[in-house]
Structures are given as C-alpha cells and as structure tokens.
Amino acid sequence: MTTPPAKTLLMIGTTKGLFLATSSDDRLTWEVSGPHFSMTGVYSAAIDKRRSAPRLLAGVSSSHFGPSVATSDDLGGSWREPDQPPLAFPADTETSLGRVWQLAPGSAAEPDVVYAGTEPTALFRSVDGGVSYEMVRALWDHPHRKEWGEGFGGQAAHTVLPHPADPARVLVAMSTGGVYRSDDAGATWTTGNTGIRAYFLPDEWPEFGQCVHKVARDAGDPDRLYAQNHHGVYRSDDAGVTWNSIADGLPSDFGFAMVAHPHRSGVIYNFPLVADGERFPVERRCRPFRSVDAGTTWEPLAVGLPTDPYYAAVLRDAMCVDDAETAGVYFGTRAGEVYASRDEGDSWSLVAAHLPDVLCLRAAEV
Amino acid sequence: MVTLLVPAALRVDAAGASRLDVTACGTLRAVLDEVAGRWPRLDRRIRDERGELRRYVNVYVDGEDCRRGEGLDTPVPSGAEVQVIPSVAGG
Numbered sequence: 001m002t003t004p005p006a007k008t009l010l011m012i013g014t015t016k017g018l019f020l021a022t023s024s025d026d027r028l029t030w031e032v033s034g035p036h037f038s039m040t041g042v043y044s045a046a047i048d049k050r051r052s053a054p055r056l057l058a059g060v061s062s063s064h065f066g067p068s069v070a071t072s073d074d075l076g077g078s079w080r081e082p083d084q085p086p087l088a089f090p091a092d093t094e095t096s097l098g099r100v101w102q103l104a105p106g107s108a109a110e111p112d113v114v115y116a117g118t119e120p121t122a123l124f125r126s127v128d129g130g131v132s133y134e135m136v137r138a139l140w141d142h143p144h145r146k147e148w149g150e151g152f153g154g155q156a157a158h159t160v161l162p163h164p165a166d167p168a169r170v171l172v173a174m175s176t177g178g179v180y181r182s183d184d185a186g187a188t189w190t191t192g193n194t195g196i197r198a199y200f201l202p203d204e205w206p207e208f209g210q211c212v213h214k215v216a217r218d219a220g221d222p223d224r225l226y227a228q229n230h231h232g233v234y235r236s237d238d239a240g241v242t243w244n245s246i247a248d249g250l251p252s253d254f255g256f257a258m259v260a261h262p263h264r265s266g267v268i269y270n271f272p273l274v275a276d277g278e279r280f281p282v283e284r285r286c287r288p289f290r291s292v293d294a295g296t297t298w299e300p301l302a303v304g305l306p307t308d309p310y311y312a313a314v315l316r317d318a319m320c321v322d323d324a325e326t327a328g329v330y331f332g333t334r335a336g337e338v339y340a341s342r343d344e345g346d347s348w349s350l351v352a353a354h355l356p357d358v359l360c361l362r363a364a365e366v
Numbered sequence: 367m368v369t370l371l372v373p374a375a376l377r378v379d380a381a382g383a384s385r386l387d388v389t390a391c392g393t394l395r396a397v398l399d400e401v402a403g404r405w406p407r408l409d410r411r412i413r414d415e416r417g418e419l420r421r422y423v424n425v426y427v428d429g430e431d432c433r434r435g436e437g438l439d440t441p442v443p444s445g446a447e448v449q450v451i452p453s454v455a456g457g
Contacts, residue, residue: 064422064452065376065411083406088415096414 006365008322009075010330010351011056012338013042013360018058020076021351027328027342030351036076044317046103047364048130050111054366057114057130059100067099069116071130075366080131087116087124087133093140095120102317103130104160107167117157121148121174125186136186139172144191144208148177151211151230158316159215164222171215171225171240178210179227179240195243197232214258214316215240218294220265226295228258228316231276235295246295251282257319261344262327266294269321269329269345271314279313286310288319288331290345304348305339312337317360324365332358368397368442371449372408379407388448394427395438397448412450422455 010021010030017035037060044059056072058079069086070079089095098119106113114130117123122140124133139145148155156175163169168185171192179192191208198210211230218224223239226246233253234243247253252272261267271288273279281287286306289298312335322328329345332338336355339348370386380386390400395417402409412423417438419425425432426449432440442448 062411063455064420066414066420068410081407085410085415091416094416096416096418 008324008328008363009047009054009056009366010322010338010340010361010363011045011047011058011076012332012352012355012358013045013058013317014332014336014356014358015041016356018042018045018060018076019352019355021338022075027322027324027340030340032352033076036079037070041099041359043359044100044103044116045360045362046105046114046130047362047366048105048114049323049364049366050105050108051129054364055129057103059103059116061099067097069100069103069130069133082131084132086126086131087118087135089122090135090137093135095122098154098156101156101158102160104162105130106162106170107164109165110167113162113167115160115162115170117160117172117174119154119156121145121155121157121177123157123160123170123172123186138182138187139180139189142180142189144177147209148174149209149211151175159212161215161217161225164217169239171217173212173215173227175213175230176209176211178208178212179215180208181240192236192240193243194241195236195245196227196229196234199231213256216258216260216268218265219261219263219267224265224294226258226260226268228255228270230254233258233270233295246291249291249296249298250289251300254279255314256316257314257331259319259321259329262321262323263325264292264327267292267344268295269319270298271319271331273313280311281313284309284311286312286333286339288314288329288345301341301345301348303346304341311335315357315359318358320361320363322363322365328363330361330363332361334358367391367444369447370397370401371447373450373452375452376408376411376450379411380405391442391444391446393438394425394432394440394442394448397442398438422453424451424453425449426451 012019019034040060046057102117114126123136159173233247312333319331338351390396
C-alpha cells in the first residue's frame with residue numbers, strides 16, 4: 001500500500017494557453033485552472049523538482065508578440081518573465097527565435113542547469129534555473145546545420161535529454177536532422193542515427209537527415225533510448241549510437257509520442273497513428289500502447305477510453321508520466337481532451353475536455 | 367516628445383499605461399530604442415532580437431503604416447503619435 005501523494009500537478013500546454021490540472025486525491029479527480037497565457041501557444045513545459053520549491057517553466061509563443069519563457073515558483077499562482085528576452089539568438093547568427101519546443105531540466109548534479117530546444121534548430125542552456133539562456137554555439141556551428149531540413153511543424157530541436165547522472169552528456173533530436181550527441185558538455189556533437197531509416201530521402205540510411213519525432217530515455221539504463229521516428233520505432237542500447245526496430249508489435253510504426261516509465265526499466269508508452277499520409281489513430285481508436293519489455297512486445301490500453309471513432313492525433317510532447325511510485329500516465333489530443341491513468345496505463349479517465357489542441361503535457365507530484 | 371499608444375494586450379508590459387510619453391524622436395527606430403530602455407518587455411513584443419518588427423505587429427506614425435513608409439526609418443517628428451496595433455491574424 002503506497003501513501004497517496006499530497007498533490008499531483010499536470011501542466012497542459014495548448015495552442016491557446018496553459019491549463020493546470022491538480023489532483024489531491026491520488027489522481028482520482030482533477031481541478032483545472034486556466035488558461036494562463038491566454039491566446040499563446042504553449043509548446044513546451046517543465047516541472048523542475050531539483051529546487052527547494054518546484055519550478056514550473058512554460059515556453060509560450062504569441063503569434064503576434066513572439067516567443068518567451070515564463071517561470072513560476074508557486075505552482076502557477078504567479079508567473080515571472082525577465083525584462084530581457086530569456087532566449088535570443090546572437091546577433092551574428094542573423095536569426096531570431098521562432099519558439100521554444102522543449103524545456104529540459106539538466107542532471108541532478110547541476111540543479112541550476114536547464115536546456116531549451118528551439119525553432120529554428122538550436123540548443124540553449126541556462127545556468128540560473130531556466131530564467132535566462134545562452135545558445136550552445138557548437139551545435140549551431142555544426143557543419144551539418146545547413147542541410148538540416150524542415151518538417152511541417154518547422155525546423156526545431158524538439159527533444160533534449162540531459163544524462164541523469166553525467167552533466168557532460170546530452171542528447172538532442174531534431175526534425176529534420178535526427179539525433180545528435182555530445183559527451184563534452186556541448187563542445188562537440190556527433191550524429192547518432194545509425195539504423196534509423198529516412199525513407200523520404202534518396203539515401204534511406206543517411207548519417208543525418210532523419211525525422212525523429214521523439215526520443216525517451218529508459219528509467220533504469222541511461223544508455224537505453226527509445227525513438228519514435230517519422231515511420232519507424234527504434235531502441236538503442238548504446239546511448240544512441242545505433243538503433244534497432246521495435247515496431248513489430250505495434251499496429252503502425254508512425255506516431256509522434258514516446259514516453260518511458262519514470263522508475264521501471266523497459267516500460268514505455270506510445271500512441272500509434274496510421275501513417276504519414278493518414279494521421280488518425282489506428283483503427284480510429286483512442287488507444288495508446290505499452291511495452292513492458294523494452295519494445296519487444298506491445299499491448300493496447302483502452303479501458304476507460306472512448307469507444308466511438310476517434311480522429312484526433314497525439315502530438316510529440318502531449319504524452320507524459322508523473323513521478324509517483326505507481327506512475328500516472330497522461331495523454332492529450334488535438335481534440336482538446338486529456339486522459340490520465342493512475343495505474344500505469346491499465347485504465348484511464350478524463351481529466352479535461354473541450355480544450356484547444358493539446359501540444360504538451362508534464363506532470364509530477366508536488 | 368512623442369506619444370506611443372499601447373494596445374490593450376501589451377499594457378501589462380507598460381505598467382498598465384495606454385499612452386506613453388517618449389522623449390526620443392527623429393525615426394521610429396529611435397522611439398522604439400527608448401522604449402527598449404524604459405519598457406524592455408514592451409519593446410520585445412514589438413521587435414525581435416534582430417530589431418525587426420514582428421510580422422503581425424503594425425506600427426502607425428500619425429496614422430500611416432510604417433511598412434508603407436520607411437519601416438523603422440520612418441520619420442517621427444516631435445509631437446507625433448505612434449500607434450501599435452496587432453494585425454488581424456490567427457485562428
């Protein structure tokens with residue numbers, strides 16, 4: 001018998017603002033507030049628990065007034081934004097920030113480090129807990145950059161995975177461009193795409209240029225990674241150097257989300273869509289899949305989810321887990337519905353409906 | 367002295383003011399540079415880090431769209447009214 005958490009917080013980033021759902025009864029019922037940052041797209045969110053009080057971070061993007069990052073140290077009661085742009089491209093890049101696609105707290109050893117992945121594709125690093133950021137120059141200066149392509153969502157670094165224990169190691173994934181790794185705190189970057197197919201290129205097995213949609217890191221083995229590609233689902237057992245398909249047990253190898261359980265090694269979640277050309281849930285069913293053996297086999301999870309035809313997709317950051325002992329799993333759809341499971345995916349219930357398109361979710365005990 | 371009219375959506379970045387008195391004049395750039403010094407968050411809603419006007423923000427000088435004039439080099443005489451208006455965009 002586990003002790004129920006005092007409170008669970010779920011950040012829901014949508015195309016028209018941030019909603020905050022809180023549960024005080026072990027995720028049975030939820031209260032939703034918002035929208036915070038009304039009429040901005042909230043493409044990224046993070047809950048940084050390395051601080052004495054958890055810090056919420058939100059990457060907000062106004063279609064009129066541009067992008068920014070806001071932080072809250074009182075669980076969303078109040079937000080602050082620096083006077084100066086928290087992220088800005090250096091003048092010599094002749095580039096301006098499009099939006100922040102990812103906010104990722106760094107390793108436990110560096111509690112003030114926060115990474116941001118941006119559009120256009122760049123990595124930024126903060127040493128003040130995510131308030132202000134400097135561009136990681138070596139990735140921007142990488143000779144491949146000119147050849148990184150652009151998907152429908154724009155050219156962006158959408159995955160940033162700092163190594164949990166080694167601050168020198170960080171992995172970035174971008175669309176398009178694929179996976180890049182640094183083992184020296186961002187000073188140099190190498191590709192990590194061997195085995196990931198890019199069917200949309202003349203050379204289907206290029207060194208880089210893949211359209212990786214999301215990468216997740218295994219809870220127990222930091223060198224084990226899982227990737228949802230633009231067609232293709234993969235696992236790496238060597239820290240992202242080489243990849244092998246784990247798509248066989250899924251009904252489709254297309255989708256956006258890939259999430260790893262917070263504590264149980266080998267447990268991952270995915271939401272398959274039919275195909276690139278048909279971005280609906282497989283069989284029109286609102287149904288994530290779970291693997292408990294690192295992708296060897298998969299099972300559909302449908303208890304409590306809608307049974308009528310469902311057409312809305314789950315985007316790359318619109319699925320997450322919390323950090324409870326019995327993990328909560330969450331996903332949000334482009335139909336503005338958010339579902340939660342308090343039993344690791346066995347059953348689901350509705351957190352919120354009729355929201356704008358859900359772009360990102362982050363959850364934690366607070 | 368120039369008067370800057372602040373749209374409702376940006377008043378939070380101008381301490382709630384709907385009108386701001388700006389000493390600088392000469393060009394729109396000079397006016398916005400003073401805004402950047404005194405109300406930096408207001409300026410960065412209007413211009414990006416390259417100093418360019420954001421795509422969906424329109425600035426009128428005495429009723430004339432600066433994009434039809436000389437952009438940030440549009441002349442702004444003393445006594446002028448500079449109006450910031452979000453354009454019609456989005457869904």
